[in-house]
Each structure stands twice: as structure tokens, then as C-alpha cells.
Amino acid sequence: MNKTGVERGVAGRMQHSTPDLLRNLRNLRVMVFHPKDSDSELLVQQLQRIGCQVITMWPPLPELPDTVDLIFCAVLPDHAAVKCTWMIEQPLIPFIAIISYENPTVVDAALRMGARAVLATPIRPTGILSSLAMAKNVHAEVRDLRRRVARLEQKLLAVNQINEAKAILVRTRNMSDSEAYRAIREQAMSKRVPIEEIACAIVHANEVLSRSDT
Helix, strand or coil: CCHHHHHHHHHHHHHHHHHHHHHHCCCCCCEEECCCCHHHHHHHHHHHHHCCCEECCCCCCCCCCCCCEEEEEECCHHHCCCCCCCCCCEEEEEEEEEEECCCCCHHHHHHHHHCCCCECCCCCCCHHHHHHHHHHHHHHHHHHHHHHCCCCCHHHHHHHHHHHHHHHHHHCCCCCHHHHHHHHHHHHHHCCHHHHHHHHHHHHHHHHHHHHCC
């Protein structure tokens, strides 16, 4: 049976995805916080087969060394309340929680620690690569979304500042809205600075004058 163009495209992406995935995961510097047992041994063996550089210890370090790219950490009922500086809702590096019990306390602890993926025990080799890929992808997407939101917030702030500066010129110089914007833009062009910088200066000057009048 002949494949459609869509099917051929999907098949092509699948053929290339595995080498790309392994290349991205190989040589990761992974920290494994887990008591020494059969689960931790299997996890380390599988990570090393993937090509990761692995360091293991227990209990978790309060602070992480700069050389760590990804964390696996056991979230045990007795340690669910333990808090380290790197256990935050927006972690700087991907974090995978290893859980033995799916009770609310443990799941809530994993979420508060900033887990991007979960690996359940007893650990099986088949879930480790998936959790690595998932954690890295989710972490990258969340980081990009936060950067986008920050840029949008900055843009919104600039728009509000420009609108406030226009309103000041309209009120104090008897300008129309378009004339006020053109005046701000021309001033920015002549000084070779962003338009929001001129708007901010106008707003600041107006605030200073308003305080001196009172």
C-alpha cells in the first residue's frame, strides 16, 4: 500500500527523532539522590548505557554543584517535608521525582519540588529514557514560555507608559492623541533612544512637577 505524503512525513520524523533524542541526552551530567538499593543501581546502569555521567548520593544535597544538568531524586514519605534550595516550583534544571507511593503527600511534595516528570518504583529500564526526554522537553518549554511572558509583560508596560505620556501631552500641550505620539516618536528618533525611554522621562517629569505644585 502506498503511503500518503503525511504518513511519509511522520515516518521520516520518527526515523530522525531517535538519533536526535539520544544525541541530546548523551553526556548529560546527572545527579541521582536515592538510597543505595536495587532501584538506584538499575537507574545508574541504564543512565550510563544512555551515555550520561552519573553521580549518586543520599540524602539530597542542600545546594547543587554547577556541574549538574539534571536531577533524579527519591521523594520518600519520611523525607517529603525536606526542603533544599534547589527544590522550587521553577527549578533551574530539569528534575525527575522518583516515587514509591502515589499518596497525596508524596505527589504534592514532588510538585512543590518542581518535578518535570515522575519515575515510579520498582524502576524498570523502559521508563528511564522516556522520563529523561519528557523532563528535558517540559523544562525547556516552561522556560521558553516564562521568557515569552516576561517579554510580553515588558511590552505591555512600555505600551502603558507610552499611553500615559501621550495623555500628559494631550492634557498639558493641547495636542491630539496622534500629535502627542508623533512628538514622542520624533524626540526618540532625534535622541536615538527607544520610544518608551522618552515616554518614561515625560511621565517622570510630570510626577516631579506634580509633587512640586503640592
